[in-house]
Each structure stands twice: as structure tokens, then as C-alpha cells.
Amino acid sequence: MMLTIEEAAKIIQSQNVKRSVIDRLIEDSLGYWLAEEITSPFDLPSFDNSAMDGYAVSGVSESYKITGEIQAGDISAKKLRDGEALRIFTGAKIPDSATAVVMQEKTRVKNNILFVEGEVSEGQHIRRRGNELSSGQTVFKPGHLISPASIGMIGSLGINSLKVYQKPSVRIISTGNELVPPGHTKELGQIYESNSYSLQSALESHGFRCEEKTHIKDDFSAIKQGIEAFLEASDVLLISGGISVGDYDFVKQALEENGVQELFYKVFQKPGKPLYFGRRDDTFVFALPGNPASSLTCFYIHVLPLLQKLSGANSTGLQRLDVPIDHDYDNTSDRPVFLKASIQNGRVSILDRQSSSMIHSMALGNALVFLNEPALISKGEQVQTILI
Numbered sequence: 410m411m412l413t414i415e416e417a418a419k420i421i422q423s424q425n426v427k428r429s430v431i432d433r434l435i436e437d438s439l440g441y442w443l444a445e446e447i448t449s450p451f452d453l454p455s456f457d458n459s460a461m462d463g464y465a466v467s468g469v470s471e472s473y474k475i476t477g478e479i480q481a482g483d484i485s486a487k488k489l490r491d492g493e494a495l496r497i498f499t500g501a502k503i504p505d506s507a508t509a510v511v512m513q514e515k516t517r518v519k520n521n522i523l524f525v526e527g528e529v530s531e532g533q534h535i536r537r538r539g540n541e542l543s544s545g546q547t548v549f550k551p552g553h554l555i556s557p558a559s560i561g562m563i564g565s566l567g568i569n570s571l572k573v574y575q576k577p578s579v580r581i582i583s584t585g586n587e588l589v590p591p592g593h594t595k596e597l598g599q600i601y602e603s604n605s606y607s608l609q610s611a612l613e614s615h616g617f618r619c620e621e622k623t624h625i626k627d628d629f630s631a632i633k634q635g636i637e638a639f640l641e642a643s644d645v646l647l648i649s650g651g652i653s654v655g656d657y658d659f660v661k662q663a664l665e666e667n668g669v670q671e672l673f674y675k676v677f678q679k680p681g682k683p684l685y686f687g688r689r690d691d692t693f694v695f696a697l698p699g700n701p702a703s704s705l706t707c708f709y710i711h712v713l714p715l716l717q718k719l720s721g722a723n724s725t726g727l728q729r730l731d732v733p734i735d736h737d738y739d740n741t742s743d744r745p746v747f748l749k750a751s752i753q754n755g756r757v758s759i760l761d762r763q764s765s766s767m768i769h770s771m772a773l774g775n776a777l778v779f780l781n782e783p784a785l786i787s788k789g790e791q792v793q794t795i796l797i
């Protein structure tokens with residue numbers, strides 16, 4: 410029995426995983442997932458301050474006597490009395506008795522008297538203490554992905570080091586007698602090995618790293634030994650090729666003989682049907698079909714969510730969006746299908762050359778369209794797209 414895509418996802422998501430926690434400086438924490446809750450140590454802002462360059466005024470009037478100035482970072486000892494104004498700059502602490510800040514562009518000064526154009530309304534242009542966060546408030550929960558804005562937020566709370574989840578250690582094995590590394594001369598019948606490169610960069614583009622990669626010929630004992638060596642050292646092992654039903658597809662048996670427990674084999678999907686997922690102790694193995702588009706599609710749909718889960722993510726998988734299709738499309742696939750596609754100006758086009766052996770269309774596109782069943786789709790209909 411072949412698994413559905415949802416069943417495969419469920420098996421991946423239901424795995425018990427071990428995670429370790431590490432400390433990172435905030436500047437080194439981009440792309441990690443938080444392993445602790447961050448709460449605000451103080452009200453933010455922690456004092457009422459000016460949102461504008463202008464004047465802090467006391468009382469509501471058309472003119473004020475200017476008695477001094479407060480720069481950002483200053484604490485003014487000056488008392489502001491009714492009818493008085495202080496020159497003030499963005500971010501500077503507001504004196505307690507100020508009614509409002511009047512922006513510079515709405516004022517005129519003559520002989521140290523400030524004239525205001527228009528009404529002064531109470532509290533205007535004052536950023537109040539605690540209006541962004543109050544002391545003790547939850548800022549981020551564990552599992553939050555640390556983005557540049559998250560780092561800015563955490564820095565503004567005075568925190569410079571974080572607890573994050575360690576990322577899994579990943580290794581890649583490519584298999585196949587026919588494969589030659591790019592940069593070398595190939596003979597007739599040979600092709601260039603590309604999957605380990607696309608997989609390695611797919612890892613990198615999502616914040617993961619390939620510790621090590623190797624290529625192994627279609628030789629049972631070499632594959633078995635190679636797998637054993639990498640299994641020991643890795644949290645996740647990705648194997649490309651050799652997992653189909655051909656006479657020289659040795660990967661599945663080699664995994665079995667190395668004590669890897671099969672969690673699923675074959676998913677009702679296109680491309681990527683002969684996908685294998687297994688584990689030995691705390692090491693997970695994906696054996697990906699060798700066709701270039703299959704292996705990369707399987708990475709995005711099935712491997713990436715596991716890597717994110719292992720890294721403590723509170724949500725996994727690529728972003729999915731319903732987007733109107735830019736043309737009619739007759740989907741005749743008997744299996745749920747991931748189609749190479751391109752989103753441009755809010756519309757998606759399914760690209761030519763969809764074969765699982767072809768990666769050019771995937772490289773020109775920026776999305777996959779997911780279609781669950783055969784259907785005639787008309788231009789303008791919404792289809793589910795996955796942003797890659």
C-alpha cells in the first residue's frame with residue numbers, strides 16, 4: 410500500500426526527536442529557532458519619549474516661552490511650567506509635566522517665543538511608556554524562528570545571548586555508476602552528478618548545512634559501508650538514487666542490513682514516488698529518488714519539515730498560497746502532482762517540461778503548484794502554490 414502525502418507528513422511529524430540547546434550571541438542567531446521564552450525585562454519604551462523633532466509644551470495654547478532643550482539621551486532637570494516649551498528631539502525623554510509634543514514643521518520661533526500652527530492636542534507625538542511591550546510580557550515563545558527583526562527586538566530589550574536549538578548534522582550520499590562530478594570529463598553513457606549540489610544548496614538556503622558528502626558506485630557492499638559510516642556521524646542522512654526497483658538499486662537493502670527501521674517507502678505523489686524514510690536510533694534517513702526534479706521536490710515537501718522539526722520550529726514546511734492561474738490547464742496526472750511553476754505579478758503559470766528528470770523548469774520557476782486530482786482548470790481559478 411502506498412502512503413498518501415498527508416500520511417507521509419504525519420509519520421514525519423510524529424517522530425520523537427532529541428534536541429540539544431545551545432547559547433548563541435544574538436548576531437549569530439539568525440535562522441535558529443528559540444529554545445526559551447523571551448519576556449520583556451521592562452516596559453518598552455521604558456519612559457515617555459518624543460516621536461518627533463519639535464517642542465515639548467505644557468498646557469494648550471498658541472504660543473509658549475522656550476526655556477531650554479532636551480536631546481535624545483538627556484534627562485532634563487528642568488521643570489516645564491504651564492505656557493512653557495522645551496526644544497526636544499526624537500527619542501528624548503518627555504518632561505513629566507509636558508502636555509504634548511508639537512512637531513517642528515508646525516512651529517515658528519520669534520524672540521524665544523514659540524508660535525504653534527493649528528491645535529495642540531493632548532498627548533500628541535508622545536510615545537508612552539509600555540505602549541509596545543509591558544514588563545514581563547511574552548515577546549517570543551520557544552520555537553520562534555529568529556529573523557532580522559527578531560534580533561532587533563531582542564537587542565532592544567538589552568539581551569545579547571539566546572538559547573536556541575542546535576541544528577541537525579546532515580550528510581549526503583549520491584549513488585550511481587553513471588555519475589561524474591561537474592568539472593570532469595565524461596564519457597558516453599555517463600552524466601554529471603548534480604543532486605548532491607542541489608540538495609546541499611537547498612539545505613543552505615534554509616539555514617542548514619551539509620557536513621560532508623560522498624559519492625558511491627552501485628556496489629552493494631560499498632553502499633552498505635558508506636551508509637554505515639555516515640549514519641554514525643549524522644542526525645539526518647540524505648541518499649540520492651538507488652532506491653527504485655532496478656536491479657542495481659541497493660540502497661533499501663543496505664539500509665535494512667545496517668539496522669535502519671523503515672518508516673515508509675513509496676508515496677502516492679508525482680514526482681518522487683519511490684521516496685524512503687527510516688530511522689536508526691536518533692538518526693533519520695531519507696532515500697530520495699535519483700531523478701533531479703524528484704529529489705529536490707522530495708527535499709522541499711518531506712525533508713525540510715523534518716529538519717525544521719529537529720531544529721525546534723513551531724511551524725514547518727514551505728509557505729503555501731492560493732494563487733490564480735494565468736492560463737487554462739488540463740491536469741491528467743493520476744497521482745497528486747507537484748508542478749514546476751512561476752509566480753509573477755500575483756498569477757501563477759505552470760511551466761513546460763515537467764518530467765521528473767528535468768530540472769531546468771524548476772530552476773526557471775519559483776514555486777510548485779500542487780494539484781490533488783485530475784481536473785480541467787480554467788484561467789483565473791485559484792490553485793495551491795508552494796513557494797520555493
Ligand code: AMP
Pocket residue numbers: 583584585587588600601602603604605649650651652653655697698699700701
Ligand atoms: P535512480 O533513482 O538511481 O534509478 O536514478 C534515476 C535517474 O536519476 C537516472 O537517470 C539517474 O542517472 C539520475 N540520477 C541519479 N542520481 C543522480 C544525481 N546525483 N545527479 C543527477 N542525476 C542523477
Ligand code: MG
Pocket residue numbers: 584585586627650651699
Ligand atoms: Mg541509480
